[in-house]
């Protein structure tokens with residue numbers, strides 16, 4: 001099993017390099033640089049821009065630029081923001097990443113807490129009223145775009161009813177302790193639900209079909225024939241098998257969650273990586289764009305890696321392949 | 322054999338409610354008993370209701386199926402009226418069952434030891450450690466030599482034959498009174514089949530169980546069974562001690578089954594077959610259910626059917642041909 005995990009981690013490295021090349025190439029292929037928009041500014045001599053380009057290495061051959069960039073990020077140095085002068089990319093990201101991480105975990109928690117029990121219930125009582133409602137909700141959840149749901153939630157739950165704040169992460173900075181935690185959670189409810197919506201629908205459907213599948217399998221019949229109690233059959237024999245594909249799904253969905261955060265954060269003016277990302281695109285702040293894209297890619301890779309490792313732990317059949 | 326039956330089934334009916342109009346009468350009014358130490362074979366073509374009979378005894382019928390009538394007693398205790406909690410104490414403990422597909426019958430994510438010991442913990446209230454030790458002993462009993470290692474292995478690491486041995490170990494773990502084996506060797510290599518059947522016969526002797534052996538292999542029947550019940554269309558059509566059934570076969574369906582069996586001593590060009598297939602359980606012919614395929618069909622067979630009639634002290638047939646005490650015409 002350790003062999004399997006080590007092998008899996010080794011495969012991770014070339015994928016990381018590939019990812020960095022792709023991110024670099026994409027950024028370079030996009031037209032324009034931080035000076036493009038300003039070139040027409042008659043106040044500034046174009047030669048000054050050219051000088052700065054030279055200084056920033058933007059005129060070097062591409063492979064040289066890549067190696068310079070890659071060797072820097074390998075040491076954790078993502079360079080300086082081109083827009084926020086004098087600020088390092090790391091410090092910008094560090095400021096935001098915690099918010100996004102909390103939001104992501106919060107959304108994931110809501111998703112799992114809602115989706116798994118409902119999925120199990122639906123599977124045990126197929127074609128019941130709750131099962132039909134869950135199916136309907138599932139389709140809606142998948143069909144309604146994030147931003148639209150977010151806007152509706154803001155309109156009704158924040159503006160009309162005033163139950164939840166519509167934006168930001170905290171009301172005031174001079175609270176601390178549990179008051180602060182509560183305030184932050186309160187701010188996360190709407191964006192969290194919005195972000196988790198599609199995932200909830202997906203997990204619910206998955207869980208339902210997995211449990212239904214497992215309940216019909218031969219080994220469940222064997223467990224019942226052995227006289228195992230209903231609880232044991234459900235919680236031991238069924239869930240342990242049904243959860244295997246869910247774990248894989250979680251690996252994939254974790255990346256999707258972070259990319260989903262980009263739009264959700266924008267809707268709720270939530271100061272996370274997503275808003276930073278959108279702003280950086282508007283500002284053509286390439287070092288930040290590249291760093292965040294890379295981060296998203298790495299998150300997806302790590303998600304898959306973790307999924308594979310967990311998978312090998314819960315499913316004995318793949319340990320010895 | 323002796324005294325009270327281990328299993329007594331009376332007028333059992335298990336129907337599947339497929340939709341508004343269609344009801345599949347998978348098991349329709351069957352009665353039989355099994356006595357201590359006896360091996361009774363239940364034979365019949367695919368779809369005749371053998372598995373549903375077995376699962377009804379275990380009360381493991383899933384929707385849309387339902388036991389709609391009759392009575393089942395184990396050692397004179399009625400079990401159809403038990404609550405599901407009480408029934409859990411019977412399954413695996415008083416009646417054990419082995420299934421056709423050893424490849425899928427074990428849970429892929431738990432070790433063999435775990436799956437054997439959980440039944441001991443449940444019914445015998447053994448501690449983890451004691452259950453694990455007993456599991457090793459049971460594996461040795463069923464002829465698995467590397468028992469100490471096998472307990473820590475997973476089902477996918479074992480062959481089909483080994484897995485069926487594990488199933489047998491599980492089945493005998495709580496000294497059941499009755500073992501039901503539903504085509505336990507159909508999915509196995511021919512060479513392994515005999516080993517598994519011999520093992521079951523051994524275990525039956527050793528643990529004083531009665532055995533209900535479901536099969537469609539009449540060769541197996543002649544070798545292992547004391548008594549045979551032939552099933553067709555959810556009903557028992559003939560029942561007799563094995564030698565009698567094989568030699569003095571009465572029911573046209575049983576005769577058809579026997580003719581489709583290759584015989585060593587005879588050199589026939591073609592084996593006999595029963596024409597047609599089993600009609601679906603929601604669409605049996607009115608009258609005798611075999612009338613649509615019977616070579617001796619008479620007019621009244623299409624109108625009505627008869628009961629399982631005694632034609633000899635231990636030989637029963639459900640057929641108009643033998644209405645008058647067994648004389649053929």
Ligand SMILES: Nc1ncnc2c1ncn2[C@@H]1O[C@H](COP(=O)(O)OP(=O)(O)OP(=O)(O)O)[C@@H](O)[C@H]1O
Pocket residue numbers: 337339345346347365366367368369370371372373374384385386537601602603
């Ligand atoms: N889940 C189900 N839903 C609907 N009908 C069913 C179901 N299970 C069984 N039946 C009906 O019951 C009949 C008997 O099935 P059963 O499985 O007992 O046959 P069998 O004699 O065991 O056949 P085989 O030799 O193939 O195992 C089938 O023909 C089918 O019509």
Ligand SMILES: [Mg+2]
Pocket residue numbers: 371372373503
């Ligand atoms: Mg069957």
